[in-house]
Amino acid sequence: xxxxxxxxxxxxxxxxxxxxxxxxxxxxxxxxxxxxxxxxxxxxxxxxxxxxxxxxxxxxxxxxxxxxxxxxxxxxxxxxxxxxxxxxxxxxxxxxxxxxxxxxxxxxxxxxxxxxxxxxxxxxxxxxxxxxxxxxxxxx
Amino acid sequence: xxxxxxxxxxxxxxxxxxxxxxxxxxxxxxxxxxxxxxxxxxxxxxxxxxxxxxxxxxxxxxxxxxxxxxxxxxxxxxxxxxxxxxxxxxxxxxxxxxxxxxxxxxxxxxxxxxxxxxxxxxxxxxxxxxxxxxxxxxxx
Amino acid sequence: xxxxxxxxxxxxxxxxxxxxxxxxxxxxxxxxxxxxxxxxxxxxxxxxxxxxxxxxxxxxxxxxxxxxxxxxxxxxxxxxxxxxxxxxxxxxxxxxxxxxxxxxxxxxxxxxxxxxxxxxxxxxxxxxxxxxxxxxxxxx
Amino acid sequence: xxxxxxxxxxxxxxxxxxxxxxxxxxxxxxxxxxxxxxxxxxxxxxxxxxxxxxxxxxxxxxxxxxxxxxxxxxxxxxxxxxxxxxxxxxxxxxxxxxxxxxxxxxxxxxxxxxxxxxxxxxxxxxxxxxxxxxxxxxxx
Numbered sequence: 001x002x003x004x005x006x007x008x009x010x011x012x013x014x015x016x017x018x019x020x021x022x023x024x025x026x027x028x029x030x031x032x033x034x035x036x037x038x039x040x041x042x043x044x045x046x047x048x049x050x051x052x053x054x055x056x057x058x059x060x061x062x063x064x065x066x067x068x069x070x071x072x073x074x075x076x077x078x079x080x081x082x083x084x085x086x087x088x089x090x091x092x093x094x095x096x097x098x099x100x101x102x103x104x105x106x107x108x109x110x111x112x113x114x115x116x117x118x119x120x121x122x123x124x125x126x127x128x129x130x131x132x133x134x135x136x137x138x139x140x
Numbered sequence: 141x142x143x144x145x146x147x148x149x150x151x152x153x154x155x156x157x158x159x160x161x162x163x164x165x166x167x168x169x170x171x172x173x174x175x176x177x178x179x180x181x182x183x184x185x186x187x188x189x190x191x192x193x194x195x196x197x198x199x200x201x202x203x204x205x206x207x208x209x210x211x212x213x214x215x216x217x218x219x220x221x222x223x224x225x226x227x228x229x230x231x232x233x234x235x236x237x238x239x240x241x242x243x244x245x246x247x248x249x250x251x252x253x254x255x256x257x258x259x260x261x262x263x264x265x266x267x268x269x270x271x272x273x274x275x276x277x278x279x280x
Numbered sequence: 281x282x283x284x285x286x287x288x289x290x291x292x293x294x295x296x297x298x299x300x301x302x303x304x305x306x307x308x309x310x311x312x313x314x315x316x317x318x319x320x321x322x323x324x325x326x327x328x329x330x331x332x333x334x335x336x337x338x339x340x341x342x343x344x345x346x347x348x349x350x351x352x353x354x355x356x357x358x359x360x361x362x363x364x365x366x367x368x369x370x371x372x373x374x375x376x377x378x379x380x381x382x383x384x385x386x387x388x389x390x391x392x393x394x395x396x397x398x399x400x401x402x403x404x405x406x407x408x409x410x411x412x413x414x415x416x417x418x419x420x
Numbered sequence: 421x422x423x424x425x426x427x428x429x430x431x432x433x434x435x436x437x438x439x440x441x442x443x444x445x446x447x448x449x450x451x452x453x454x455x456x457x458x459x460x461x462x463x464x465x466x467x468x469x470x471x472x473x474x475x476x477x478x479x480x481x482x483x484x485x486x487x488x489x490x491x492x493x494x495x496x497x498x499x500x501x502x503x504x505x506x507x508x509x510x511x512x513x514x515x516x517x518x519x520x521x522x523x524x525x526x527x528x529x530x531x532x533x534x535x536x537x538x539x540x541x542x543x544x545x546x547x548x549x550x551x552x553x554x555x556x557x558x559x560x
Contacts (some may be wrong), residue, residue: 006460010233011457013450013453013454013457014298014299014304014453014454014457014467015298015304015306015450015453015454017298018196018293018294018297018298018299019297019299019301019352020259021299022198023382024294024295025169025173025199025202025250026166026170026173027166027168028171028202029165029166029167029169030435033165033166033433033435034386034432034433034434037431037434037493038435046493047434047493048492048493049489051192051492054360056160058160058162058206059165059206060205061203061204061205061206062165062168062202062203062204062206063201063202063203063204064201064202064203065197065200065201065203066200066202067257071468072299072465072468072471073457073467073468110165117158118186119209137445138335151317153310153313153314153317154313154314154317154327154438154439154444155310155313155314155438155444155446157438157439158434158435158437158438158439159434159437159438159439159441159492161439164434166435166437170293173293173294173295174293174294174295177291177293177294177353186353188351188352188353189354189357191352210327210470212328212331213317213326213327213328240308282556292554300476300539302478305449305479305482306446306447306449306450306453307433307446308482309445309446309449310446313445313446317518336440338440338486339445339486339488339501340485341483341484341485342448342482342483342484342486343481343482343483343484344481344482345481345485346479346480346481346482347473347477349539390445399440399489406436
């Protein structure tokens with residue numbers, strides 16, 4: 001059964017950190033997007049394949065709660081979870097903690113339209129619904 | 141009387157745009173932060189001066205609603221508004237539209253702690269409260 | 281007569297600065313690209329129009345010499361100059377200094393292929409050659 | 421014996437790609453910096469530790485040759501090599517290829533001053549020279 005969540009571990013890069021010595025706030029959204037990519041791969045079809053098949057997931061809403069500092073080279077653990085949000089949208093919840101101590105770094109979510117190449121909303125493809133239905137309790 | 145909102149016009153750079161041909165979602169938070177910088181300057185004291193005087197405004201929450209596409213070289217108009225959020229936090233609301241047509245691009249807000257250099261919450265300095273009180277109706 | 285160089289003034293954003301308190305090294309290439317965009321506009325045809333007409337300028341080589349520090353909110357002055365590099369390539373030279381003191385910040389250049397949408401090299405369009413020939417001595 | 425080169429494999433993120441469908445040119449310098457971080461770790465002392473001991477490696481020169489396209493989600497292989505450049509500078513050479521085909525993506529180098537916290541040049545610490553001397557033939 002495909003997993004609907006994905007855990008990945010990574011280190012903060014020099015380019016992620018600002019002069020307060022912690023990660024710059026916009027980086028969180030880049031990490032969230034990276035988490036979506038890796039979760040899709042885990043589900044059995046990479047997001048690149050989604051795009052090749054004509055599906056796009058433009059972000060409609062993004063929300064981040066910043067919970068704790070994280071410095072250059074800190075090792076973080078990011079957990080990404082996917083679910084349908086109604087019948088026509090997808091939602092990804094993300095939680096990032098310090099890898100060693102599990103101290104919270106940030107958490108948030110993004111909500112996505114499901115569209116074709118030109119940005120027009122489409123009904124979710126069957127393979128996508130099938131993936132999403134394989135889980136009894138998709139919330140983390 | 142100092143303004144509690146600020147309007148700035150800018151063009152989308154090549155580096156802001158992804159392969160969907162619209163601005164990459166994390167860029168919104170970089171623009172929001174730039175708006176805060178320019179609003180603070182308008183208020184009479186640059187954010188760099190705030191920092192030199194020991195005040196930091198780390199982001200606690202960020203929220204973005206993506207409303208419309210915007211391409212490379214589009215001219216956008218961003219309006220940033222500041223207010224106190226309770227007695228110990230600041231809130232900035234941002235709205236970005238297409239400069240020519242006023243078509244919505246994105247809007248959102250950030251909520252900030254007020255801290256010292258080491259990240260410890262502090263009471264807002266008097267000059268900050270004075271700035272914030274000069275407006276009868278600080279909400280946009 | 282169109283100018284083959286362009287001067288623009290801008291401030292360093294918070295997101296440009298790393299924990300050393302100076303601009304992060306990769307930002308220089310983003311600024312260079314922004315300079316190219318604004319220079320093209322000055323020349324009478326925006327780079328977006330170039331793209332719409334099927335011309336691309338992918339970077340073949342980039343070189344940066346880092347000369348001095350520049351902090352958050354420093355005002356910089358960037359001068360960008362264009363010329364043909366042989367018959368099939370373009371070269372942009374860039375110089376960035378502190379706006380107030382003219383202290384050097386960085387300088388460098390990029391060399392670009394001239395290609396069609398698919399990345400295949402093409403002969404420079406006539407309008408491009410005409411633009412480039414309007415200057416007797418295009419080097420800064 | 422510590423290695424003076426390091427190989428790492430990574431995938432291109434959505435945020436790395438521009439509307440030409442290939443990686444944005446400035447990303448190369450971010451990858452190069454990430455390669456330096458991981459190489460230092462391999463050498464036995466992380467760059468974060470270097471910084472904690474008061475050593476900084478500000479970039480003096482960066483050079484990139486762009487050799488081939490690379491799309492979102494492509495898997496790349498980056499090889500980073502370190503050596504002294506004279507007695508007071510360090511040089512890192514980087515080569516990035518497609519992981520599957522070894523097709524060239526880009527290559528380049530950065531040259532770094534060795535300074536203290538305040539940016540003043542210092543003589544390389546003994547531990548650094550010791551690391552660099554362990555290799556008979558440091559060039560890749």
